[in-house]
Amino acid sequence: MRMFLIVTGVLEAATGIALAASPSLPVSLLLGPSLDTRGGLVIGRLAGAALLTLGLGCYLARNDPASRAARGLVAAMLFYNIAATTLLAHARLGLGLSGIGLWPATVLHAGLTVWCIACLWPR
DSSP: OHHHHHHHHHHHHHHHHHHHHOTHHHHHHHHSSOOOSHHHHHHHHHHHHHHHHHHHHHHHGGGOTTSHHHHHHHHHHHHHHHHHHHHHHHHHHTTOOOOTTHHHHHHHHHHHHHHHHHHHSOO
């Protein structure tokens, strides 16, 4: 679980920083069209702040992976990764959006979903 918390912490924090700093670039790489309204930029930055928060929480929990709080965090990340995988796949298959990073991000979140399940699986 420790390695999961480190990897997730770094990935989500980096994505969050990118979204908070300049939402249009990561969104255009992911979905194709960029955010071009002020409202879209605010929502993109809000999503960035949320991802940075998730990443920070995971990274800070890395040294106590056996705690109930860390397990709760991994359970929350399981829900997030299922939602991210579903939404990204729907963006491509249902909405026809496509950026260069869409399928890699979808596969990454699917893999993180499996990793979450492995971390939470009773031993």
